[in-house]
Each structure stands twice: as structure tokens, then as C-alpha cells.
Amino acid sequence: MRRLRLGVLISGTGRTLLNLLRQQQAGALPAEVVVIVSSRADAPGNAFAAQFGVPLVVVDARQVKGSAFAEAVYAALDQYAVDLVVMAGFLKRLPVRPAYAGRVINIHPSLLPLFGGKGMYGERVHQAVLEAGVKVSGCTVHFVTDELDAGPIILQACVPVEDDDTPETLGARVFAEECRLYPEAIRLYAAGRLRIEGRRVRILPPAPADERSDPRVLSGDA
Structure with a gap:
């Protein structure tokens, strides 16, 4: 079975993200975090991207508003061919596109x-x-x-x-x-x-x- 490609969405400390990255590192997840998308440029959890060598995409909700925010988030997820979107302390509403129905938790x-x-x-x-x-x-x-x-x-x-x-x-x-x-x-x-x-x-x-x-x-x- 191939490994899932995860896109993790964060807005704050990233402690849930950190747990998943540690699980991945320990071989306890049949999955790999391939991109981290953050809704804040100053979110402390952003630092885990560099620490674990995962691409980080920042779509700052204070700068990118309305439908443009969702467009930018989905563009990042599409770019990295994400199988499953994992919200991990993500504090922005994200409409679920039909292509992602049943693929966001x-x-x-x-x-x-x-x-x-x-x-x-x-x-x-x-x-x-x-x-x-x-x-x-x-x-x-x-x-x-x-x-x-x-x-x-x-x-x-x-x-x-x-x-x-x-x-x-x-x-x-x-x-x-x-x-x-x-x-x-x-x-x-x-x-x-x-x-x-x-x-x-x-x-x-x-x-x-x-x-x-x-x-x-x-x-x-x-």
C-alpha cells in the first residue's frame, strides 16, 4: 500500500502537526506530510517545516481575504498532489470543494x-x-x-x-x-x-x- 500524501493546515502552535511529524518519523504512520499550509505568517508552528524538511506555504488570512484565500490554499494542496487534508488547529473556514469531499479531516x-x-x-x-x-x-x-x-x-x-x-x-x-x-x-x-x-x-x-x-x-x- 502506497503512503498517503498529507497536506496539514495550521494556524497556531502546530503541536498537532508536531505529533504527526513525530509519528511519521517513527514509522507509525503510513503517510508523509508533503506540505504545510499556514494561515498566519507568524504562527509558531511554521518553524516545524524547516525542522522536518517539509515545504511551507503561508496564506496569511489577514492579507488574503474571501474566495482568494480558499483559492490559494487549494492551489498549494493541488501543487503537492495531496491525498488527504489534515486540519491541525486551523482556525479559518475552508469550503470543501467537490474534488476534496471525503478527503478533509x-x-x-x-x-x-x-x-x-x-x-x-x-x-x-x-x-x-x-x-x-x-x-x-x-x-x-x-x-x-x-x-x-x-x-x-x-x-x-x-x-x-x-x-x-x-x-x-x-x-x-x-x-x-x-x-x-x-x-x-x-x-x-x-x-x-x-x-x-x-x-x-x-x-x-x-x-x-x-x-x-x-x-x-x-x-x-x-
Whole structure:
């Protein structure tokens, strides 16, 4: 099975990107990050491009507006023949073009559909979880659609919410699960084991080695 070509989209620290690059370096991902696209020229995560020898394309959302922003991002992804787009703390809305449907994934630091939507990212999510008084939180890997944080869910992981948690302590517990869950979702995608059935994702059993095909997502109509 050929290695997936990943395009990773970032806007900030790049810690999710760093986890994926380390997984790749350790041989734990059947994938290679072939381009990093950043929405900020001053994002700290941009430095990982030089550190790991990955091309960096900056499309600064403060300078490139509207449809021109999406055009520039997709031009970079097309240039590097990306198989799968991985959002890793990417804080800009990106309409999903038909050619990329089922090829864009994101990880969110809550159990969607709870605590998602506009303005819900980073510690804001964990603060909202604590204010709601729920006893469990977690993270969600999902396919990206044009509806914010509402695409078909691939995987979820739960963590307990402790009585003395702060947004920082809860966030650290959730992020530890993110570091495990996101690579697992990419491995499932690479193995062709994800089937989208309406708003749900079915995880298929492993195929025999001689029946594995190129990485892809199956639709329920296939």
C-alpha cells in the first residue's frame, strides 16, 4: 500500500502537526506530510517545516481575504498532489470543494456535537465544558463539510472531567487522547476502512493483504 500524501493546515502552535511529524518519523504512520499550509505568517508552528524538511506555504488570512484565500490554499494542496487534508488547529473556514469531499479531516477538543461551532476552539472549549458541569469530555475526529464541526464522525475518545480541573488541566488530558486518536484515523483512512453512510462513518474490518487498494473513503452508495 502506497503512503498517503498529507497536506496539514495550521494556524497556531502546530503541536498537532508536531505529533504527526513525530509519528511519521517513527514509522507509525503510513503517510508523509508533503506540505504545510499556514494561515498566519507568524504562527509558531511554521518553524516545524524547516525542522522536518517539509515545504511551507503561508496564506496569511489577514492579507488574503474571501474566495482568494480558499483559492490559494487549494492551489498549494493541488501543487503537492495531496491525498488527504489534515486540519491541525486551523482556525479559518475552508469550503470543501467537490474534488476534496471525503478527503478533509479535522480534530476537535470535545465530544461533538457538544461544544462545537463558531468560536469554539482551544481553551474556550474546555472552559465551556467546565461551566456546563459535565462529567466527561474528549475529542472527535470527523470529516470536514461546509457545516462547521458537523461532518461525519470518524472516531471519538473520552476523558473524565475532574472536580478540580481547570481549562489547562482538562485540555492537557484531552490533547493526550488527540495525539493517539488522530494518527489512528489517518491509518484507517490509509487502509480504505472508512465508509461514509449519510451522516455516519462505518469502520470496515481489515481487508486481506492481497485485496488492499489505494487509500480512499468509500461512500454508502459504493
